[in-house]
Amino acid sequence: MDRPHRGTICCIDARVIEQQAWPGNQFILRLHAPDCARTATPGTFVHVRCNPDIPMRRPLSIMRVSASEGWIEVLYKVLGSGLAALSRVEPGDLVNLLGPIGRGFRPDPARPQAVLIGGGVGIPPLVFLAGTLAPKPAAVAFLGSESPFPFAQETAQLPLPGIPAAASACMPQLEKMGIASRLASNAGLPGCYSGYVSDLARAWLQSCSDAERAVMTIYACGPTPMLRAVQQLAASFSLPTQLCMEEFMACAVGGCAGCVVPVMIEGKRQMKRVCVDGPVFDGAALYPSL
Ligand SMILES: Cc1cc2nc3c(=O)[nH]c(=O)nc-3n(C[C@H](O)[C@H](O)[C@H](O)COP(=O)(O)OP(=O)(O)OC[C@H]3O[C@@H](n4cnc5c(N)ncnc54)[C@H](O)[C@@H]3O)c2cc1C
Numbered sequence: 001m002d003r004p005h006r007g008t009i010c011c012i013d014a015r016v017i018e019q020q021a022w023p024g025n026q027f028i029l030r031l032h033a034p035d036c037a038r039t040a041t042p043g044t045f046v047h048v049r050c051n052p053d054i055p056m057r058r059p060l061s062i063m064r065v066s067a068s069e070g071w072i073e074v075l076y077k078v079l080g081s082g083l084a085a086l087s088r089v090e091p092g093d094l095v096n097l098l099g100p101i102g103r104g105f106r107p108d109p110a111r112p113q114a115v116l117i118g119g120g121v122g123i124p125p126l127v128f129l130a131g132t133l134a135p136k137p138a139a140v141a142f143l144g145s146e147s148p149f150p151f152a153q154e155t156a157q158l159p160l161p162g163i164p165a166a167a168s169a170c171m172p173q174l175e176k177m178g179i180a181s182r183l184a185s186n187a188g189l190p191g192c193y194s195g196y197v198s199d200l201a202r203a204w205l206q207s208c209s210d211a212e213r214a215v216m217t218i219y220a221c222g223p224t225p226m227l228r229a230v231q232q233l234a235a236s237f238s239l240p241t242q243l244c245m246e247e248f249m250a251c252a253v254g255g256c257a258g259c260v261v262p263v264m265i266e267g268k269r270q271m272k273r274v275c276v277d278g279p280v281f282d283g284a285a286l287y288p289s290l
């Protein structure tokens with residue numbers, strides 16, 4: 001039996017290094033977790049005990065790591081009691097976590113041009129992926145959010161053809177890596193394309209040649225409707241996708257089958273656990289009818 005996680009998931013009390021609050025009830029938490037920082041890959045996540053009195057852990061994607069300094073960073077948006085409790089931890093506190101968990105993105109060397117599409121709290125694993133593509137990135141990024149973005153957006157300097165002029169803002173951290181990015185929102189955020197992030201990506205893809213598209217792979221993470229829209233977009237251009245899912249989870253280590261999704265493998269429908277078989281899946285296998 002294939003047990004890729006045997007012996008690789010740590011369970012530790014990670015010390016809080018820093019917690020930053022951003023508008024829209026969003027937080028960036030940096031934790032001292034050297035083993036996790038060393039073995040995490042983009043798309044993997046940690047399962048966090050938010051408070052000793054709240055038994056259910058919450059899964060959070062790893063956004064950035066420093067293996068040399070021994071920390072990991074997560075970005076989260078508070079929806080309910082668990083992450084509300086996590087938002088109250090302070091530097092020096094201990095947070096128990098399991099991780100890194102899951103099979104992350106697997107870049108295809110035959111299709112090195114990466115198109116990153118992230119929605120809301122699906123942005124973190126793409127920031128991690130972007131960091132691993134640098135310093136010679138062949139990547140562009142499209143990010144969507146209905147809450148204010150949890151970073152200080154700036155006017156984009158790197159050109160991206162086909163993009164409406166109103167979409168003038170970028171994520172500065174990606175620009176510094178040489179990755180052109182643009183932002184989308186339906187909430188009227190300044191500098192953003194007014195609409196869905198998949199439509200913003202479509203505008204750019206339409207301006208690319210067949211030869212340029214022949215070496216592209218789309219990597220996406222976000223809510224299910226966004227992932228479906230991205231898969232539809234990719235299918236219309238015959239592009240492969242790797243989609244990172246954010247399903248409901250209980251154990252997150254493969255034991256409860258609480259997170260299974262149907263996936264089409266070699267013409268057969270199989271049930272796969274998002275936590276350990278994913279969270280990243282081939283989009284065509286996940287949504288074969290799109
Ligand atoms: C692999 C993975 C990675 C994730 N990465 C991130 C991340 O990086 N940042 C982030 O903010 N969130 C992420 N999520 C989602 C996050 O785990 C949930 O939003 C979180 O559990 C909410 O916790 P809470 O205590 O704020 O709210 P809860 O009290 O748990 O729930 C509040 C409301 O949200 C709903 N809800 C809970 N979980 C989900 C879910 N997974 N999908 C849809 N609705 C849900 C509940 O039904 C309820 O209505 C990820 C989920 C998975 C599975």
Ligand code: FES
Pocket residue numbers: 248249250251252253254255256257258259260273274275276
């Ligand atoms: S959450 Fe238990 S098997 Fe995935």
